[in-house]
Amino acid sequence: MDTQKMKTPDFLWRPMTQHKALLNNRPKHIVRGDGCFMINEDGNRILDATAGLWCVNVGHGRKELAQVAKDQMEKLAYVIPVMTCDPAVELSGKMLEMLDMEKGHVYFTSSGSEANETAFKIVRQYHLQTGSYRKTKIISRHRAYHGNTLATMTATGQAERKIGFEPLAPGFLHVPPPYPYRRHAKLSIEEHGLECAKFLEDTIIHEGEDTVAAVIMEPMISGGGVLVPPDNYWPEVRKICDKYNVLVIMDEVVSGFGRTGKMFGHEHWGVKADIFTFAKGMASGYMPIAATVVKENIFEAFYGEANELKHFRQVNTYGGHPVASAVSLKNIEIVNQENLVQNADKMGEYMRERLNSLADHPYVGEIRGKGLLLGVELVSDKDKKTPMEMAQANTIVQNCLKQGVSIMRNGFTIPGLGNILIMCPPLILQESEADQIVDAVSNSLKQALN
Numbered sequence: 001m002d003t004q005k006m007k008t009p010d011f012l013w014r015p016m017t018q019h020k021a022l023l024n025n026r027p028k029h030i031v032r033g034d035g036c037f038m039i040n041e042d043g044n045r046i047l048d049a050t051a052g053l054w055c056v057n058v059g060h061g062r063k064e065l066a067q068v069a070k071d072q073m074e075k076l077a078y079v080i081p082v083m084t085c086d087p088a089v090e091l092s093g094k095m096l097e098m099l100d101m102e103k104g105h106v107y108f109t110s111s112g113s114e115a116n117e118t119a120f121k122i123v124r125q126y127h128l129q130t131g132s133y134r135k136t137k138i139i140s141r142h143r144a145y146h147g148n149t150l151a152t153m154t155a156t157g158q159a160e161r162k163i164g165f166e167p168l169a170p171g172f173l174h175v176p177p178p179y180p181y182r183r184h185a186k187l188s189i190e191e192h193g194l195e196c197a198k199f200l201e202d203t204i205i206h207e208g209e210d211t212v213a214a215v216i217m218e219p220m221i222s223g224g225g226v227l228v229p230p231d232n233y234w235p236e237v238r239k240i241c242d243k244y245n246v247l248v249i250m251d252e253v254v255s256g257f258g259r260t261g262k263m264f265g266h267e268h269w270g271v272k273a274d275i276f277t278f279a280k281g282m283a284s285g286y287m288p289i290a291a292t293v294v295k296e297n298i299f300e301a302f303y304g305e306a307n308e309l310k311h312f313r314q315v316n317t318y319g320g321h322p323v324a325s326a327v328s329l330k331n332i333e334i335v336n337q338e339n340l341v342q343n344a345d346k347m348g349e350y351m352r353e354r355l356n357s358l359a360d361h362p363y364v365g366e367i368r369g370k371g372l373l374l375g376v377e378l379v380s381d382k383d384k385k386t387p388m389e390m391a392q393a394n395t396i397v398q399n400c401l402k403q404g405v406s407i408m409r410n411g412f413t414i415p416g417l418g419n420i421l422i423m424c425p426p427l428i429l430q431e432s433e434a435d436q437i438v439d440a441v442s443n444s445l446k447q448a449l450n
């Protein structure tokens, strides 16, 4: 890279970035955060309509979180994770209480990928230790993202994320997710929900029910294009998994802690998982922290004598980190005290209503989402639902940025289907900020017609 063009020499290898494209186009360099805004080195305010990477739920610049981190660092900055500390113990209890679980156990890590990877290992060891030694396969869905490690990337259903990394982990299968907008025209939404659940059941049957360990699914797919399932889908999935002794892992890495207008995404469908995974909203990105929460019957399968090797044989240096746990607890307090879940619901409705005024635009296929997890599917032919070309969709995102609003697109996920604009701003969003986001999208769509 020609670092001469940079104000400061820059040796960062950026994720998901073609560095050649940066030669004449310096990436945004952010120096400060304030509420829903990021402030760059030139002092310009950019509305962070993606809450960082779906995580800064309580907004930027929270001094109370900084204070908690400072206090905890001074008191106890680190402890080996086989020992315990107050913040981690308190946080584990808080999470079970929030999940309405009387019993259960919480395994802490530092990222969503680790939380999911941990869940995969737990389900395999669980089945081995409960007599179903052949149950090792994990089913996930096309389009979903579950992380960047080899196993979580294998579970990810996005072909473009995997190029160059093969061979991936063995023992993973994919089924199609509900996608009401692109369902077969002859099916009602409910029939489509049942059809997708049936795909799952057929896959379990064809693979051999005694070989399938678990499914991993987000309550609604986020990074894969904001896909909201029909209401009958989740209850049906739960029923099928119970029938075949297949554990349900719900990836709440994005949807947890208020993002969808409920504290947890699964609350929309009244269905519980055997294992939940969380990250992002747990500490609003102020500290890296994640969790894998299991029901007590799963935990109990790991009980035994030390030399039986039945215990969960994984360690994460930063698991149950005192500072990250303390910040997470304070973050949860803020979410509750400031009614941010309710605000996500209310502002999500408001944004959807305003976005709906764009429904007749020739390039707008569908506007969808829940709470402050919103997507606009772009098409080049509305009747045929032809996905908009990636380059054109990208220009729309870039034009929003030129207006001071940072949104995302599901780029480099599924070949030819990087056509969904994604908005997931901090949950503290106010009407004026929602207006600014919708106005930027609206202007960019108008420009796209010229």
Ligand SMILES: Cc1ncc(COP(=O)(O)O)c(C=O)c1O
Pocket (backbone or CB within 6 Å): 053, 110, 111, 112, 113, 114, 116, 145, 146, 147, 148, 218, 222, 223, 251, 253, 254, 279, 280
């Ligand atoms: C649904 C989902 N699961 C897991 C992950 C992985 O989280 P992390 O990037 O913290 O490893 C992500 C990241 O965006 C995600 O969206």
